[in-house]
């Protein structure tokens with residue numbers, strides 16, 4: 001390997017924010033034609049390091065070398081022109097513009113008098129979309145695309161230039177399995193062309209499937225680089241979080257009580273139809289399916305965000321109409337929504353206020369909000385979920401992606417709901433905290449709550465659920481108990497294969 | 504490293520630029536005219552800013568919740584005409600509550616349109632600006648209103664009286680600022696105003712009744728307008744149909760100067776007070792150095808543009824965006 005000139009090198013990068021030393025002298029070398037994983041806990045500094053490399057942030061000190069050339073990345077466009085392309089963890093697309101305009105944003109092909117050359121733009125974009133095997137056209141408005149497809153647009157951006165290095169910051173967080181396969185093909189292709197790929201993910205199976213080397217960050221410090229072929233999950237986890245994880249599945253079911261929530265024949269337009277299931281107190285019900293199977297829409301209906309056309313919802317055996325989130329909350333239903341930035345958080349608000357927002361009416365000291373009680377809640381869940389922030393005053397928008405997700409979870413856990421619905425709860429969350437959250441979900445059930453977990457990650461559903469509802473195209477295909485379920489039968493169910501034969 | 508500090512300065516200016524500009528202004532004016540920082544002049548500025556300030560307090564709520572209120576100027580004209588007309592008909596002790604009720608009905612109407620019907624606030628309040636002006640003219644028949652017996656009433660107390668040596672308008676401004684500051688910073692309602700303006704969808708997902716919150720911000724705004732109308736009517740004991748014309752932009756300028764973002768979700772009552780004072784001092788300073796009154800229009804407009812620019816600059820963390 002030493003015969004190569006590295007594609008790029010980061011040397012002794014330091015980056016501080018008020019109250020946070022996000023990067024503390026980090027160095028990293030990426031070779032051409034390798035897939036280099038960057039791993040670490042939530043808030044370890046991975047995204048920050050990549051923002052420095054991508055010209056989004058300027059480091060306090062340290063050097064960046066492209067090839068042998070020391071370089072300053074003045075802006076994202078500057079970085080791109082030097083061959084470093086950054087695909088962000090949080091989507092950064094202009095929703096009102098077309099796919100093609102987004103792909104070539106800031107660099108639209110021109111004709112005379114600065115007019116945009118639309119034909120060439122669409123042609124060039126179509127060629128890239130072809131390679132990505134996506135099902136939309138360059139003319140589609142980005143706001144009309146699903147989250148996963150928006151992610152593909154981000155990826156398409158990377159393919160517009162002759163890149164030396166491409167950074168993927170948690171690209172698979174919102175992709176379906178099929179889309180992941182396409183993404184991995186793209187990465188393999190980049191690799192074959194001698195591009196250095198930096199790949200950030202919390203998913204071990206991807207890391208081991210795809211990467212050549214792994215560098216580890218912890219609390220803003222560089223912890224070493226390993227060859228993927230020579231390491232193991234345990235070693236990585238140990239390096240990342242400083243302890244071993246107990247990943248064994250908890251077989252013991254909690255004491256199952258009365259039916260807390262029952263749904264009969266619920267239908268809503270073309271989104272889903274004739275959905276029936278029940279959740280008992282003390283039980284975790286998993287919802288597994290492909291993105292677009294209608295799971296989120298069912299959850300939104302239960303939370304009063306959608307009106308069903310037909311069917312019944314029964315809470316503790318009593319039929320209810322849930323017309324708004326206000327009513328849902330009053331009835332003890334909580335929903336951790338799937339889109340943390342759009343639906344879960346007020347990014348400009350501080351951590352504490354975000355966390356207590358749904359219950360701010362109940363935390364009263366005279367006419368005012370009881371700030372002491374709020375801080376107590378914040379402290380409790382910060383410790384419980386290991387949320388990394390300098391303090392409750394920090395704006396949520398300044399937290400790392402995984403820590404933002406933890407704030408959303410804390411926000412709804414602290415409501416002590418009777419029925420807790422979590423939609424993709426561990427998206428972007430590191431391995432340590434993930435098992436922490438899984439344990440929390442199990443604990444909640446054990447304490448007599450009914451929990452619904454919607455997830456597109458099979459290991460997660462298998463790990464936490466007592467029973468699993470498999471959905472396909474808006475229909476419940478089958479409900480499994482955790483004893484009878486196998487990965488194979490689950491995969492068949494969610495692709496609609498067993499639709500006919502299942503009971 | 505040099506580049507770093509340049510950017511730091513940029514960020515500081517983007518965040519605190521208006522205060523820096525203000526300090527430079529004060530120093531400049533003080534050098535140009537010794538009277539500028541004299542106690543009576545300072546009190547005079549605060550006093551003459553009080554009416555605008557009271558209105559700005561209410562608009563702060565509207566802006567933080569992510570909306571605009573351009574109707575406050577003509578609504579203020581309306582309230583002065585109404586209270587002066589009723590003063591002679593039913594006496595001040597009935598005229599004042601009647602005027603408050605009528606003004607707040609207008610606020611409630613706007614709140615209904617923007618909050619519950621989800622109409623665009625710019626369009627609604629711009630329309631209301633004209634509609635209320637028409638209403639005022641209809642009510643007054645186009646004539647100015649005057650109190651007939653200016654000596655035989657206590658109505659002048661609000662605009663001209665003073666307590667503890669401090670003019671009542673200043674007291675009222677201070678009292679309202681304190682109360683509304685508590686409402687915004689310390690109560691659940693205030694928290695919801697920030698949430699609705701910061702991210703309306705997330706607010707809905709958190710069980711906040713968005714429509715109601717928006718509705719209430721307009722009611723608060725109209726309450727403040729009624730207070731301002733009372734001060735205005737009582738100060739001059741007579742009024743024209745156009746007394747509040749153009750104030751809506753000055754009010755908005757003061758709120759944005761204070762640092763509330765037009766995008767919603769940020770700002771405080773205290774900052775608005777600062778914004779009001781900055782605007783007042785600048786206008787006063789321009790008068791003292793001998794510039795004509797109408798030059799203020801130009802300067803106010805420049806200040807609004809400056810404030811909006813700084814607002815956007817603060818959002819992108821630098822004054823100048825290299826990307827178009």
Ligand SMILES: Nc1ncnc2c1ncn2[C@@H]1O[C@H](COP(=O)(O)OP(=O)(O)OP(=O)(O)O)[C@@H](O)[C@H]1O
Pocket residue numbers: 017018020021022040041042043044045046047048049089388389398399400401402403428430
């Ligand atoms: N703009 C900012 N202002 C203040 N602090 C920040 C800012 N951006 C990042 N931080 C802090 O820097 C630290 C590193 O954040 P970073 O986003 O790099 O973490 P990460 O490793 O990408 O985590 P995750 O796995 O959750 O995405 C965190 O503690 C975060 O709160």
Ligand SMILES: [Mg+2]
Pocket residue numbers: 046047048089169400401402
């Ligand atoms: Mg990150």
